[in-house]
Amino acid sequence: MEESIETLAKYPFIPEASEYFKVKTGTGDILLTDFEKPEFEEILSRAEERIREALDREEVSYKSKVYVELLSFPLTLAIVKAVGDSFLSQRYASAEAKRLIKLLQNEKSQTIFLKIANEVLMWKAEYVWQKAPYDYALSIKNYLQIAPIFRDRNWKLINKPVKDGYVYLTRGEFTRLVAEGIKNIIEDELEDRFDGELPGKLGKIVNRIRLLLSEKRPKVEELEEYKGRIILEAFPPCIGAFYQALVNGQHLPHTARFAVTSFLLNIGVDLGDVVKLFTGLPDANERITRYQVEHIAGLRGSKTKYTPPKCETLKTHGLCVEDGKFCRGVKHPLSYYRRSIRRIGRVGEGEKSEVSEEPIQEVL
Numbered sequence: 460m461e462e463s464i465e466t467l468a469k470y471p472f473i474p475e476a477s478e479y480f481k482v483k484t485g486t487g488d489i490l491l492t493d494f495e496k497p498e499f500e501e502i503l504s505r506a507e508e509r510i511r512e513a514l515d516r517e518e519v520s521y522k523s524k525v526y527v528e529l530l531s532f533p534l535t536l537a538i539v540k541a542v543g544d545s546f547l548s549q550r551y552a553s554a555e556a557k558r559l560i561k562l563l564q565n566e567k568s569q570t571i572f573l574k575i576a577n578e579v580l581m582w583k584a585e586y587v588w589q590k591a592p593y594d595y596a597l598s599i600k601n602y603l604q605i606a607p608i609f610r611d612r613n614w615k616l617i618n619k620p621v622k623d624g625y626v627y628l629t630r631g632e633f634t635r636l637v638a639e640g641i642k643n644i645i646e647d648e649l650e651d652r653f654d655g656e657l658p659g660k661l662g663k664i665v666n667r668i669r670l671l672l673s674e675k676r677p678k679v680e681e682l683e684e685y686k687g688r689i690i691l692e693a694f695p696p697c698i699g700a701f702y703q704a705l706v707n708g709q710h711l712p713h714t715a716r717f718a719v720t721s722f723l724l725n726i727g728v729d730l731g732d733v734v735k736l737f738t739g740l741p742d743a744n745e746r747i748t749r750y751q752v753e754h755i756a757g758l759r760g761s762k763t764k765y766t767p768p769k770c771e772t773l774k775t776h777g778l779c780v781e782d783g784k785f786c787r788g789v790k791h792p793l794s795y796y797r798r799s800i801r802r803i804g805r806v807g808e809g810e811k812s813e814v815s816e817e818p819i820q821e822v823l
């Protein structure tokens with residue numbers, strides 16, 4: 460079904476919306492350099508406003524100028540990617556999820572719910588008739604990919620009506636799950652950072668946002684207390700396996716080496732410690748290894764700090780563990796880690812000691 464421009468403006472992540480606007484690094488229908496033109500001024504302003512709203516109010520608003528609303532979304536993603544800050548990425552994804560909840564609360568029909576669930580999140584969801592108070596049924600598998608993040612006992616599968624492989628949900632519950640799913644998609648998308656700097660006006664927005672970030676960033680970030688430390692329990696299965704192979708001095712294919720190196724650097728592990736991890740390998744050459752690790756850390760060559768490959772790429776290389784069945788639909792290893800760390804961070808103080816943190820110094 461062809462969607463109206465109003466619908467695309469409200470839900471700019473649905474497939475048809477990307478037909479309107481393709482921002483890529485120099486390819487696609489509109490080039491980033493086109494944004495220097497005066498006709499894009501309003502879209503640029505709205506993109507910056509979306510980010511400022513996320514930082515100031517933790518919620519993105521909905522504005523009624525539909526073209527501006529629609530076109531500013533992918534541009535905002537490009538700007539957040541260029542800023543390259545995990546705190547901003549998470550804050551923005553969560554602020555867009557709140558916008559989505561408000562919009563869905565005002566929807567009259569169930570069509571858009573099912574479209575987002577089945578065509579964007581690729582879930583198996585149905586509208587259910589005469590099953591009040593329930594409105595939607597979601598496959599158990601999809602439910603378990605999202606619901607465990609919510610701490611309230613009401614979300615435990617055991618407390619939900621289940622029939623023929625489906626969990627029955629009220630409209631409010633389904634909205635919450637859909638918003639969480641979209642938040643995850645946006646977070647995953649933002650992990651795929653931009654290489655290099657954005658040109659002209661976009662570059663100026665990036666600089667202004669960086670400045671604002673320095674004021675808005677919480678003094679102690681949620682993940683800060685774990686920064687630079689290795690929390691093996693929080694590692695995605697693929698990275699955990701690569702890491703263990705290195706500790707055991709086993710050979711790893713190039714993509715796996717790149718993935719684990721960039722992963723460790725991105726979670727704040729000291730560069731020297733990452734180099735040491737490789738020196739136990741039979742073919743180790745410390746000078747070359749250091750050069751390569753520094754390159755991945757963005758200290759050499761193009762000065763690009765690399766992030767690990769997406770799950771899709773790791774799957775193509777046959778490096779994903781059991782086709783991601785333990786990963787609850789994540790699309791990026793760093794997203795898996797952040798979600799795990801958040802779960803660990805939420806554990807009560809008494810239980811916290813059960814997490815067997817392994818400081819890197821002891822591992823090496």
Ligand code: SF4
Nearest residue numbers: 695697770779783786
């Ligand atoms: S789904 Fe992603 S994070 Fe999980 S094992 Fe596969 S590649 Fe790693």
